Amino acid sequence: MAHANDRLFDHQMAREFKLKKTRALVDKRMDLSDAVAQYVEDGDSLIETGFAYARGPMAAYWEIGRQKKQNLVGIYTPGGLNNLWHEFGGIEGAHVAYVGVEMRGLIAPFRRGVEAGTLKVFSDWSHGGLSASLRAAEQGMNYVASKSMLGSDVMKDNPYVKLGEDPWTGEPVCLIPAMYPDVAIFHVHHADKYGNGRVWGLSVNDTAIAIAAKKVVVTCERIVDTDDIRASAANVIIPWYCVDAVCEVPYGAWPGDMPGMYYFDRPLQEQVVRVDWKTPEATKAWVETNIYGTKNHYEMIQLAADEEGMNVLDYVKRLEQFACSAAYFGIGTWGTGGERDWKYEEVAKRAI
Amino acid sequence: MTTSYNAMELMICVASRELEDGSTLAVGTGAPCAAAMLAQKLSSPNLSILFEAGSVNPQLPEMPISVGDSRAGHKAVMVSTMGAIMETCQRGYVDYTFLGGAQIDMYGNLNSTMIGDNYQEPKVRFPGSGGANDLASLCWKTIVITPMDDRRFVEQVDFITTPGYLTGKGAREAAGLPEGTGPYKVITNLCILGYDDDTCRMRIESLHPGVTVEKVRENCGFELLLADSLEETHPPTDEELRILREEVDPDGYIIGR
Numbered sequence: 001m002a003h004a005n006d007r008l009f010d011h012q013m014a015r016e017f018k019l020k021k022t023r024a025l026v027d028k029r030m031d032l033s034d035a036v037a038q039y040v041e042d043g044d045s046l047i048e049t050g051f052a053y054a055r056g057p058m059a060a061y062w063e064i065g066r067q068k069k070q071n072l073v074g075i076y077t078p079g080g081l082n083n084l085w086h087e088f089g090g091i092e093g094a095h096v097a098y099v100g101v102e103m104r105g106l107i108a109p110f111r112r113g114v115e116a117g118t119l120k121v122f123s124d125w126s127h128g129g130l131s132a133s134l135r136a137a138e139q140g141m142n143y144v145a146s147k148s149m150l151g152s153d154v155m156k157d158n159p160y161v162k163l164g165e166d167p168w169t170g171e172p173v174c175l176i177p178a179m180y181p182d183v184a185i186f187h188v189h190h191a192d193k194y195g196n197g198r199v200w201g202l203s204v205n206d207t208a209i210a211i212a213a214k215k216v217v218v219t220c221e222r223i224v225d226t227d228d229i230r231a232s233a234a235n236v237i238i239p240w241y242c243v244d245a246v247c248e249v250p251y252g253a254w255p256g257d258m259p260g261m262y263y264f265d266r267p268l269q270e271q272v273v274r275v276d277w278k279t280p281e282a283t284k285a286w287v288e289t290n291i292y293g294t295k296n297h298y299e300m301i302q303l304a305a306d307e308e309g310m311n312v313l314d315y316v317k318r319l320e321q322f323a324c325s326a327a328y329f330g331i332g333t334w335g336t337g338g339e340r341d342w343k344y345e346e347v348a349k350r351a352i
Numbered sequence: 353m354t355t356s357y358n359a360m361e362l363m364i365c366v367a368s369r370e371l372e373d374g375s376t377l378a379v380g381t382g383a384p385c386a387a388a389m390l391a392q393k394l395s396s397p398n399l400s401i402l403f404e405a406g407s408v409n410p411q412l413p414e415m416p417i418s419v420g421d422s423r424a425g426h427k428a429v430m431v432s433t434m435g436a437i438m439e440t441c442q443r444g445y446v447d448y449t450f451l452g453g454a455q456i457d458m459y460g461n462l463n464s465t466m467i468g469d470n471y472q473e474p475k476v477r478f479p480g481s482g483g484a485n486d487l488a489s490l491c492w493k494t495i496v497i498t499p500m501d502d503r504r505f506v507e508q509v510d511f512i513t514t515p516g517y518l519t520g521k522g523a524r525e526a527a528g529l530p531e532g533t534g535p536y537k538v539i540t541n542l543c544i545l546g547y548d549d550d551t552c553r554m555r556i557e558s559l560h561p562g563v564t565v566e567k568v569r570e571n572c573g574f575e576l577l578l579a580d581s582l583e584e585t586h587p588p589t590d591e592e593l594r595i596l597r598e599e600v601d602p603d604g605y606i607i608g609r
Contacts, residue, residue: 051405051420077434078482100479102418103382103606114477121477124465127404128438128486135435147442148486151527153512157471172528201425202406205434257421264417324413324422 004045004073004182005122008095009160011142014180017214023241027193032219033296035245036063036185039215042070044182045095047213048079051204053101053256053269056081057187057219059249059297065090066291073122075181077130077205083110086119087280088287093120097130101273108277123158125149129176131205133160136178137212145173184213186238187252189261189331191220195243196229196236200329201259203237210238219249221261221343235330250343251316254301260329263322268304298347313344357588359499359541360607361596362560364390365588367450367497367539371396375447378402378437378487381416381424382606383497384450389415389600394592402446404483406432415601438483441490444530449487450495454478455509458554458574459523460516460535460547462488462496463509471511481513488514489529493536500540502573517552543568544585548577558583 007013030038040046046064050056061082064072071092074083080099085091086109099110113119125133128148136144145164149155155163155174164175186206188197197218199206210216218238223246229236251258255265255272276286294300305315326332357365360383367387371377373396379385380403389412392399400409405420408430416423425431440446453462464484466474488494494516498504516535518524525531534552538545544558555577556568561584569576588596601607 051418054405054418054420054422054424080479096480098480098482100482102380104417106479111477115474117473124480126481126485127434127483128442128490131433131435131438147528147530148438148489150489150529151512151515151518151524152485152489153471154465154481154485157511172526174528200431201422202403202420202431203433204405204420207433208435257418259422259425263422266417324426328427329422329425 001043004043008045008179008181009177010180011178014137014214021241021244025194025240028195028243028246029193029223030245030247032059032063032247032249033067035217035247036060036067039217039244040064040069040183043072045073045075046082047075047181047184047209048082049184049186049206049209050253051202052076052079053081053264055187055199055201055253055258056256057185057252058254058256059252060185060217060219062291062297062300065287077125077127080107080110083107083113083119084277084283084287086110086113087283091119093122095123095125095130096121097125097127101269104270104273107273109283112280123160124154125158126154129154129161129174131208132176133179134205134208134212136176137180138208141178143175143177146176147173149174179212181209181213183215183217184209185217185219186210187219187249188238189221189258190224190229191218191246192224192226192229193246194226194240195238195246196226196240197238197243198229198232198235199237200235200331207237210242216243217245217247218243219247219252221250221252221258223248249297250346251301252297254297254319255304258323260326260331261323262316262319265304265319301347312347316347355590355593357593358608361593362588363497363539363541364596364607365592366544366585367495368592369395370495370537371399371448374398376400376402376445377448377450378404378441378446378483378491379450380404380419380483383452385415386596386600386606387450387497390592390596393595393599402437402440404434404437404487406434406437408432415605438486438490441487444492446491448493448495449491450497451484451488451514452496452498453484453514455504455506456496456498456538457506457509457516459518459520459552460494460496460538460554461509461512461518462514462516463511465511465513467510469510484514488516490533492533494534495536496538498538498540500542500568500571502571505572505574507574517547521550521552542571545576546579553577555579556582558585560585561587
């Protein structure tokens with residue numbers, strides 16, 4: 001089996017793979033654990049979506065760890081929370097534009113893995129460079145030219161990009177090949193059963209990634225009718241023909257942010273990146289309790305609520321209070337303040 | 353009588369004054385975002401912020417934790433994509449960007465990737481470029497906010513994550529970067545640095561109250577030029593400090609408690 005990197009920029013292979021998938025409207029609903037089992041294969045390249053920890057498919061990343069997937073190649077623009085799995089054999093190496101949590105600092109398992117030489121950085125990129133690579137794939141084009149990365153060591157040490165020249169003016173340009181990750185998992189506000197995915201707020205690189213990736217799993221806060229999707233089509237960022245599986249996962253971005261619905265559990269996230277994952281031993285203990293010790297996302301949320309001595313519903317309601325007003329995102333009754341009862345029932349039903 | 357302040361508050365207040373009203377700015381979270389929010393509340397109500405995750409001209413209700421979060425997109429005029437933001441910069445529509453970095457050299461080249469002699473085997477690994485490379489390549493004026501010491505201000509950075517003036521005058525253009533863009537100011541805890549027009553080398557332009565040229569030079573690993581006329585930085589005003597503490601960062605995430 002060829003290494004994931006050997007097929008990452010293979011334009012022809014990606015085209016053939018993707019065009020073989022059905023474009024018919026078929027019901028793709030399934031459980032998250034089944035979708036991860038079926039579509040995330042050992043040795044795949046897995047690109048993070050959303051803005052990593054903001055509207056990221058966190059439930060799916062935890063499930064990847066729970067199923068002990070092996071030797072994945074991470075692609076991060078940005079990302080890195082699933083670097084956690086490096087110390088469990090899950091992530092072999094990475095293509096990196098950014099791995100960290102901004103003002104809160106670094107992700108310790110990434111840093112110590114790279115410094116020890118066990119986690120390979122296959123290539124460094126800028127955000128603009130890596131997003132251009134995905135945009136080339138979105139265009140169905142072999143490569144694009146960009147002014148990003150010129151003159152820097154990011155470009156010099158990246159084995160995939162090339163220095164070219166504008167054939168009209170002779171100006172130097174950076175030539176960036178189209179990237180085709182093996183698998184991408186998204187978390188969106190709503191999707192229909194065919195996989196049309198709708199968000200409110202920033203779409204980051206998601207449309208390009210959905211089109212570039214060979215296999216696509218969409219997790220969503222709620223599955224809605226296609227008529228509902230048609231009513232706000234401008235918010236649809238993922239078209240059905242890219243999608244292999246649709247999973248209904250309320251609070252699926254927890255403990256991250258879901259625009260207009262719920263905000264980060266800030267103390268929890270800081271505790272995790274600064275303390276719980278600080279050493280390999282601490283990380284192992286955290287994983288034993290929170291991942292191997294739980295059967296799904298809702299048991300994890302229950303543990304976090306227990307830790308704070310809160311009822312699980314009070315806990316999720318508190319995170320909703322921190323979310324910015326849903327009205328400004330145009331979510332209306334779908335955001336905070338609406339459709340809540342259904343979600344609470346789901347959490348109550350699915351938690352321990 | 354001026355209120356006392358810490359080094360971070362000083363840097364944020366000084367940085368905020370650089371941002372003209374009516375200009376556009378691409379920033380990340382942390383001190384740069386605090387400076388932009390302060391500028392919007394004081395001198396530059398029509399300063400438009402762009403975040404690399406896709407947010408165009410949001411009205412920030414409070415300090416975002418992430419450039420991709422609910423707050424960063426709050427009341428934006430457009431919620432777009434990472435590609436759209438970088439391409440807006442590439443087209444020349446963004447006046448300023450604010451960056452930090454682990455190392456900076458005399459030409460304003462920045463390293464936020466790794467420490468060590470060999471890229472393949474770093475002694476220390478940092479988060480990587482993120483949008484820094486693109487923003488400093490493509491926005492007109494790059495401002496860096498960083499505390500000053502001789503481990504950060506080095507003769508040669510271990511890795512050029514983000515191009516400054518590269519090897520000197522004309523080098524950016526020769527590499528293909530847009531003409532007329534580049535490093536503009538470095539705001540530190542000791543002084544404001546700028547760049548010499550002829551050589552593109554870093555120079556001292558303004559000393560913060562009580563700081564000497566010798567003290568600045570002691571904290572720098574390369575030879576700093578001097579501007580023709582050295583100024584003294586105006587300390588933060590009571591009004592700046594009040595708004596910074598009460599409205600911009602009331603929880604003290606950036607400025608400390």
